[in-house]
Amino acid sequence: MNPFSSSSSSSSSTPNSGCLTPSSRATSPSSEKEGSTLSPSTYVYTAHASPEFLTAVFDKHVDSEIEHVxxxxxxxxGTLSVDDGHWxxxxLAGDTYYTTSFPLTADILSDASVYIPATEPSxxxxxxxxNLASLRSIVALPFDSGKSxxxxxxxxxFTFPPLSxxxxxxxxxHLATVSSCKEQQRLQGNIxxxxxxxxxxxxxxxxxxxxIPSYMLHQKPIDLRHKCLFYIGHIPTFLDMLLHKSIGGGPSEPAYFWKIFERGIDPHVDDPDHCHNHSEVPEKDxxxxxxxxxxxxxxxxxxxxxxxxxxxxxxxxxxxxxIARTLVMTYEHEGWHIETLLYMLLQRAGSGTRPPYGFTQPAWSVLSSQWSHIPLPExxxxxxxxxxxxxxHNDSEALDKLPSHEHDVHDHVFGWDNESPARTVHVKQFKAEWxxxxxxxxKEFMEEKGQGVIAMPKSWVEEDGExxxxxxxxxxPLAYATSWPVLTSYDDLSYYAKCKGGRLPTEPELRIFLDTYDVGLEEGANVGFRHWHPTPATAGHANGGKGSNGGIWEWTSTMLDTHEELAPTDLFTGYSTDFFDSKHQVVLGASYATIPRLAGRRTVRNFYQHNYPYPWVGARVVYDL
Known part of the structure; x- marks a missing residue:
């Protein structure tokens, strides 16, 4: 069997539903590229590949109707030798490069299990x-004895480039305004x-x-959230309402969308009838x-x-x-909800949810073989x-409408209310797992000290006893993902840490670790849809200890609460304050589905209920000294 051949990603017998919108919905429950091979018919080599050149080469040699890789x-x-007669x-555009259609698969597979860390600088x-060529690596394989x-x-x-x-x-x-008696230069913020x-x-x-197949639009992949259709209506409604708040103009039609799609739900896990203020939605489909x-x-x-x-x-x-804050907030709000909807849809992946359209199914056997060779921390x-x-950081929404600050947008980074203001915290010495x-x-813990105490993570599923x-x-199979970070509730991971003689980190402690050792998308991290799944963490080995946490958020023991000089947002009333309820924990980091605008800003704080098991949040253990 060729391990580069993709097979069907779904064994579901769920009916294949037709599309509901003209030319906008996939008509197959599988990925567009399901069944396609990962053994390309053309290989290219150049000693100096730029994003622009790579884009042009891809356009020249890949016919999407026949092959897509x-x-x-x-x-x-060194430099690859191209003198063996196969090249x-x-x-192209004055640049020299080399191509071959010689089947390199045998050479590739001989070293396929060698691990190639994405966070290694080269x-x-x-x-x-x-990435900058708007392409995506499906798999990386050592070539020419690792020299290439x-x-x-x-x-x-789609792809997302890094923030830089x-x-x-x-x-x-010629339209730049004057702010604080100083002429504005080119903006460098995050609008x-x-x-x-x-x-x-x-x-x-x-x-x-x-x-989302049409038959799932009125279904709830997670009982504690709305049906899928709500989120499709919520995103444009939220944008419409905030544009109205910022520049006026009233609602877009139909105006009643403001009543049913304004705000979603986050009921208490242990008391679903207790919920913050939210929209009243129709009861019947x-x-x-x-x-x-x-x-x-x-x-x-x-x-x-x-x-x-x-x-x-x-x-x-x-x-x-x-206006600038409105643009940032609505953009990031949509980014948040892509991730929310995806962790909901994950619960039906393989039994309803279609795989991501336009992304090749991973070569699981090759990847898992590589992951099994990841070096342990030193x-x-x-x-x-x-x-x-x-x-x-210092970003008070309360200043936005003051005449002295109204036009102060130069070099300003806008964020959410719970990020501001900047505040200094002293942290005692501690040890952290890499x-x-x-x-x-x-899994080993569940079979021993956790047996009968903690539940199986919602990121797992049992099929035919496996x-x-x-x-x-x-x-x-768990064997493929054994080295991925586990995704489950704060409560269960906190119990794990306690049984190991440690605890979960505070927000300041985790912030120190991430500032020191975590890398971003540009340095190879698994964020911004680089992959559609977690990957093994790489920190603690080479590269000064720097690496990726595998593409997850991380729990902290810090509860979401107010802090000195926090100015609650008026644009999105209750965004943070509704959850100062002693039930939500601060989480830091970014998942593989977090957009770069959020993943790349160190002040971003996410939050979930301590016993909520669905989001893509893991944890590392820390120890007091």
Missing amino acids: LGVIFDNE HQEE QARHLLTI TLYIVERPS KTPCFQVPA PTLEEWDRLWAAWDMVTLQM EDWPTIETIITFRDNVRRRLKNLYGDLETGKRVLTRN TPKVTLGPCNVVLG RPITNGEF IKVRTMFGPV
């Missing part, structure tokens, strides 16, 4: 080039551009209109608006947003802090502190 070889050390010299540079790396790449439905390569929205220079919105909409539309009506509304609201950008670019409307734990750490608790470690780990491509 390309083999790309990057040098790690052919070609030119590999991270290769992946960055691939072969990447099997595809052009997925993502420009902020710019007001034309999204329309191009960023287009990327986000591509992701949102793929998830909502191609991964037939009383909900149709998907076609929602999509028409969505398109109208998006046009409204584009018109605002047009007004800002022409000078018809002046960019203020209030030391069991790392000692941190004592030291001071700065939490948060890597989060893994599936394998947690424990499997849920992925968006369907459940996979």
Whole structure:
């Protein structure tokens, strides 16, 4: 059997539902590229590959109607020899490169189990080039005795570049206003551009209109959340309402959407009847608006947003802090909800939810073989502190409408109310595990000290007596995912830590660890949809100990609560304050499905109920000294 051949990701007998929106929904319960091979017919090599060149080479050699992948070889050390008669010299836009159709599979498979860490600096540079070409690496394989790396790449439905390569929205220079008697220069904050919105909409539309079959629109993959259809209506409604708050104009039609789609639910896990203020939704399926009506509304609201950008670019409307915050908040809100909807849909992956359209199913056997060779940390734990750490940043929404600050947007980074203001905290010395608790470690714990005390994680599922780990491509054997971080509730992971003689870190402690050793998308981390599943953590070995936590959020023992000078948001009333209830824990980090605008800002704080088992949150153990 060729381990590079993808097989069906779903064994579900769920009926294949037709599409509900014109040309916008997948008509198969499987990925578009299901069954396609990961052994490309063309391999290319150049000693100097730029993103632009890689894009052009992919366009030239890949016919999406026949094949969707390309083999790309990057040098790690030295230069690949192309004198064996199999390589052919070609030119493109004045650049020389080499191609071959010689089947390299045998050479590749001989070293396929060798682990190639994405966070190793040379590999991270290769992946960055691939990312900036709007391509994605499906698998990386050692080539030429490790002197080179072969990447099997595809052009997925969407990609997100790292923040360093993502420009902020710019007001034309001749329209720049004067702020605090100082002429504004080019903006360097985090106001999204329309191009960023287009990327986000591509992701949102793929998830909502191609991964959710029509028969699931009125279903709840998680009982504690709304049905799927609610979220498809909620996102444009939230954008419409905040645009109204910021620039006026009233509701887009149908206006009653503001009543049913304004806000979702987060009921108490142990008392579902207790819930914060939220929208009153229809009780009967037939009383909900149709998907076609929602999509028409969505398109109208998006046009409204584009018109605002047009007004800002022409000078018809002046960019203020209030408008800038609205653009940032609505963009990031949609990013949050992509992840929320996906962790809901994960519960039905393989039994309803379709795999991500336009992304090739992972070569699980090859990847798991590589993951089994990941080096352990060079030391069991790392000692941190004592030291001071700065939490948060200075970004008070209360200043937005003051005349002295109204136009103060230059170099300003906008965030959520619980991120502000900056505050310094002293942290005593402590030790931390280099890597989060893994599936394998947690399974062993469940069979011993945790037996009868903790429940099986919701990120797992038992099929025919076998424990499997849920992925968006369907459940996979635990053996494939044994070194991934385990995703489960704070309560269960806290009990695990206690039984090990440790505890879960406070927010300041985890912030220190992440600041010191965690890397971002540009350095090879598994965020921003680099993969559609967690990967093993890599911190603690080489690269000064720096690495990725595998693409997860991490629990802290810090409860979400107010702090000195916190100014609650008026744009999104109750965003944080509704959850100062002694039930929500602060989580830090980012998952594989967290957009770079959120994953790349160190002050971002997420939060979930301590006994909520569904989100993509793991934990590492720390120890007092």
